[in-house]
Amino acid sequence: MDVPDAFDVLDENLKLDPDERVAAQDRHAEITETLVSAGIASGSFLQGSFARKTMLPPLHDIDKIIILTEAYRGQHPDRVMGAIQDAVAAVCSPVTFDRSKHAVKIDIADDPFLFDCVPAFESDGEDDDVLIANREAPAAVDQWTRSNPRELARRITERNQATNGRFIHQVRMAKQAVRELLGDSLPSLHVESIAYIAIETVLEHPDAIAKFFEVGAELLGGEYFEPTGVDQISDRLDTAIADEAKLAFTNAAKRAHEAIDLAAAGDHNEAIRVWATMFGDVFPPAPPQSANSAVEKLTRGGSVTSAAAVSATRAGRTPAPTTRSWRLA
Numbered sequence: 001m002d003v004p005d006a007f008d009v010l011d012e013n014l015k016l017d018p019d020e021r022v023a024a025q026d027r028h029a030e031i032t033e034t035l036v037s038a039g040i041a042s043g044s045f046l047q048g049s050f051a052r053k054t055m056l057p058p059l060h061d062i063d064k065i066i067i068l069t070e071a072y073r074g075q076h077p078d079r080v081m082g083a084i085q086d087a088v089a090a091v092c093s094p095v096t097f098d099r100s101k102h103a104v105k106i107d108i109a110d111d112p113f114l115f116d117c118v119p120a121f122e123s124d125g126e127d128d129d130v131l132i133a134n135r136e137a138p139a140a141v142d143q144w145t146r147s148n149p150r151e152l153a154r155r156i157t158e159r160n161q162a163t164n165g166r167f168i169h170q171v172r173m174a175k176q177a178v179r180e181l182l183g184d185s186l187p188s189l190h191v192e193s194i195a196y197i198a199i200e201t202v203l204e205h206p207d208a209i210a211k212f213f214e215v216g217a218e219l220l221g222g223e224y225f226e227p228t229g230v231d232q233i234s235d236r237l238d239t240a241i242a243d244e245a246k247l248a249f250t251n252a253a254k255r256a257h258e259a260i261d262l263a264a265a266g267d268h269n270e271a272i273r274v275w276a277t278m279f280g281d282v283f284p285p286a287p288p289q290s291a292n293s294a295v296e297k298l299t300r301g302g303s304v305t306s307a308a309a310v311s312a313t314r315a316g317r318t319p320a321p322t323t324r325s326w327r328l329a
Helices: 003-013 018-037 048-052 077-089 149-162 167-182 188-198 205-219 239-264 268-282 291-299
Strands: 041-047 061-068 095-099 104-108 114-122 130-133 144-147
Touching: 003 167, 003 205, 003 268, 018 041, 018 061, 018 077, 018 114, 041 048, 041 149, 048 061, 048 149, 048 188, 061 130, 077 095, 077 104, 077 114, 077 130, 114 144, 149 167, 149 188, 167 188, 167 205, 167 239, 167 268, 188 205, 205 239, 239 268
Parallel strands: 061 114
Antiparallel strands: 041 061, 095 104, 104 114, 114 130, 130 144
């Protein structure tokens, strides 16, 4: 297996289960039909990583915008969420609900996924923004906040087209690498936004991931916006998390370039081994390296990689010292 083959395996492993995706689409349609029939909604659409096809498996929270009818204009978000819960509970059982700042969470027992349903009104401007519920806003402040999820979706679609369909695949790869590095501490939209800034043209997967980490290391701790350019999301990232992520991205960029150099020097096995340390078990492993093989490669002037293996090339992180022959005087 060479590096492109290994990335093809990674790409397949990062796709959502197709049956679960269909089931989620069907449930989305059912919830919408229920709310329309009840006179609560005029329609709905999906947003977030599921809609943009950048979600990592397993399928989990699905973001859904519910466009309310004018009958609910001026009502408090909690009252609207209550009406949504009552309508869904009448047709889906058992079901549990929870509420966040913007959404009512709908968890239907038979489904392995749940919906974060955001009540919203269409804006009254020429754009296609929506006014989403903000149940934590004080009474003296407008409790319906402008948001632009449709424009965000368009930007991602346009970038995906500009990269010949590679962008959404590379975003999933970036999210997987970040998950291995940082767990869930760096929010998904930050990963997607950094990828949007970094990956502007058609790049091979290894080059795209290397650039993602390079650009991210520069941006983290500074200022950056989500893809529409409206919301400076860097302001919402905790300083300690930004510092941790900056260091992790800096080190990951070095490993990514090491892996690229190893493949360019012809050592695909050791390149794959380095990539596997970054992506985890979803990346195919390289063949095991025996101690004898490692010693032989070192004595022939090889190098030690960041994956603690030895390459016969000098492209690893730590080249073996140059040796010379010795003879008796």
